[in-house]
Amino acid sequence: MNNTITTNVIRYILLFLAQVLIFKQITFSLGGIAYIHFIIYPLAILLMPVKTPKAVLLLSAFIMGLSLDMFYDSVGIHAASLVFTAYIRNIIIAFLEPFDSYNTDDVPNIKTFGLGWFISYISICLLIHIFVYFSIDAFSYVYFFEIFLNTIFSFIVSFLVILITQFIFRTKY
């Protein structure tokens, strides 16, 4: 149990630093407008153990979001979208529940549930997160086209990066 918390805290901090120090700098522009953003920080929330208390999820998402917003100069936008993702996470985990239910200390990663489960879990959550993030960023569905393009392109690159990190860092918890 202690190990789980330590791993999660370290992962939380590392993902935050990686997002702020590395992935924030990388934006590719396509046709004059930057559509490609790397958004990998939701992984910190998504990889927490299945039975993590909701309050812990939401509060850690809120803190992560607010700290990201300090670096992105966008007060509340990351926080709002990440809190939403943290909230929706459990619903999606319940939706993807395998036949033999979840154990108390199950960690939603490739090792526990297999690649197929992990891909569908991460892609659904990440897509929702990125879509919500860009919607809040634009704040109006007049910009639906931009939101749509941003979501699609950012989702593809972020998802690839997340998969690669999962193959490189095979954590137990």
Place this chain on the structure above:
Amino acid sequence: MYNVIQLFVKYGGHILFVILEIICFSLIINYNKAQKDIFLNSSNVLAAKVAEQESKILHFTTLSLQNDSLMRENSTLIENLIAIEYSSEIIPGADSLYTRYSLIPASICNSTVHLRNNHFTLCKGSREGIKPEMGVISSHKGLVGIVRNVSDNFAHVMSILHSQTRISCAIKSRQGHGSLVWRDMDPLRMTLEAIPKHEKIAIGDTVITSGYSTLFPRGIQVGKIEKFSVKPGNNSYDITVRLFNDLTNIKYAYVIQNRFGDEQTKLEKEVDNE
């Protein structure tokens, strides 16, 4: 009290979620300018679209008014172009503002183009100063016809697409002049006759009015030479001119008023009578 605690235990996650989201959104709206603007004027994006559509429709209703004013503006511009053509002939001491030609803008009520002898009807008549034997042009580039009859409110124009059309024309920056006739049934092409074959011409030359008649001032562009040939035993070129204007779809025209036209014809008639 127990119930309230029970509620929090049961739905704590959801309540926390809602509270956190409310905090986030209040932060977003208070500290981000773009989002604040959209939030405060959320209707603005929508209202702007509605207003845009509205102005488009309203714009449409004033189209004819704007068209009229543009026509008037155009007519003064063309008058100036014609005046420049004659600028070297202004008699010193005469009022320099006194132009020899002035234009009357008019819209076309009725027109034919596919007959052998075509006509136009203008929606302006003698009340606006239109008289028979006035030239009609569609712009500084393109002839329309010659006024034949006028009533109070309408004018009947013989189109240049008419078997009896003979308009004195010249070729820009070349010598000689000939007359423009309509031989084939093609509303885009006319024939320029009687340019002597010793003159040098080339395909692509601009055909302009010569100004020898009282109808059209000098220098109105008519069309471009598309091809030319000399028929055996003939002393002049047979030139096909492609017109600049498409008479099949014109809606507006300008009637040319020649202030000295009467004087010129009267003088020429006197000589004839002698």
